[in-house]
Amino acid sequence: MAEHGELYTEQVTEFLFSSRPAASRHLTALTRAGLVRRPVYESDRSHQAHYELTGEGIRALADHLRSTGRPVPVALGSLISDHHIVTPFRVGLTAASREGDRGCLYQWMRALDAVARLRARGISHVNPRAYGVWIEGGVAVKFLPHVDNGEPGPISGTPAPPPSRALAGYRQAGKGVLGTAILVITNMDGRESALLRELAEAPLEVAVAATTTDRLGAASSAADAIWLVAGSATKAPVRLVDVPLH
Structure with missing residues (x-):
């Protein structure tokens, strides 16, 4: 999400996890923590779960990157x-x-x-x-x-x-x-x-x-x-x- 701006559950699964249930659990936890949100689009008929970083999530990630000595990418979290x-x-x-x-x-x-x-x-x-x-x-x-x-x-x-x-x-x-x-x-x-x-x-x-x-x-x-x-x-x-x- 930091690189692409928005991902489906299936896409998060492919990038980071071995199973959809594991990805869903982590995404739910991040959503409850206010770091990720799940927007709903009336025009979307796929019924897939979309996720994107919140402002708080972007700030938390940027702080983590700085604390570990890594550069913060430009337009972090923006939709590509x-x-x-x-x-x-x-x-x-x-x-x-x-x-x-x-x-x-x-x-x-x-x-x-x-x-x-x-x-x-x-x-x-x-x-x-x-x-x-x-x-x-x-x-x-x-x-x-x-x-x-x-x-x-x-x-x-x-x-x-x-x-x-x-x-x-x-x-x-x-x-x-x-x-x-x-x-x-x-x-x-x-x-x-x-x-x-x-x-x-x-x-x-x-x-x-x-x-x-x-x-x-x-x-x-x-x-x-x-x-x-x-x-x-x-x-x-x-x-x-x-x-x-x-």
């Missing part, structure tokens, strides 16, 4: 952008890591920290939703996930810009791009094919792969074969670990 896509993305990789015969989510960095590291490399005007390292079969993939909403201009209603424009900042990479794969999740018809076509014509120096929210939602995790790689001779979706190889 595109949380409905990014949080399940991370949860799925975390669950896959626990299977034992798959790979391992070795590192995960929040969007604010990822952007700061990119700027240190001279890369600006890009908005990755995180930075992560997935290791599978002895191969480490350093990935930067992006979400393409394909939305028109908020005031003018003008058409959405070409999907590759959001990645143009990576062409400034004088010190190299932080990752070995840029992952783009699209949620509107035609945006995925447009992105792949544009990057085939003007590729980046780093591998770019795309998937749709439908394919991501149907997969057990983002590690599965759901990614289409821009400029690749392979037209079938590939696994996350194979993206930099195409």
Whole structure:
């Protein structure tokens, strides 16, 4: 909750506990202590329990981090952008890591920290939703996930810009791009094919792969074969670990 802003019980279970009852007990205790709240949304038909930190919970966590000599992240407890896509993305990789015969989510960095590291490399005007390292079969993939909403201009209603424009900042990479794969999740018809076509014509120096929210939602995790790689001779979706190889 400190990193994502809001989590379901099932998501808390995947991150921290071995069972849903254990997660429920801890969440109930935190709620009674006033450190966590459970908001209710009239429009939510899933009937899932949502939890987020209260102001008191954020202050208590910040005090604990300071007392142990650890930095307090910026915007602690704030809801992350595109949380409905990014949080399940991370949860799925975390669950896959626990299977034992798959790979391992070795590192995960929040969007604010990822952007700061990119700027240190001279890369600006890009908005990755995180930075992560997935290791599978002895191969480490350093990935930067992006979400393409394909939305028109908020005031003018003008058409959405070409999907590759959001990645143009990576062409400034004088010190190299932080990752070995840029992952783009699209949620509107035609945006995925447009992105792949544009990057085939003007590729980046780093591998770019795309998937749709439908394919991501149907997969057990983002590690599965759901990614289409821009400029690749392979037209079938590939696994996350194979993206930099195409």
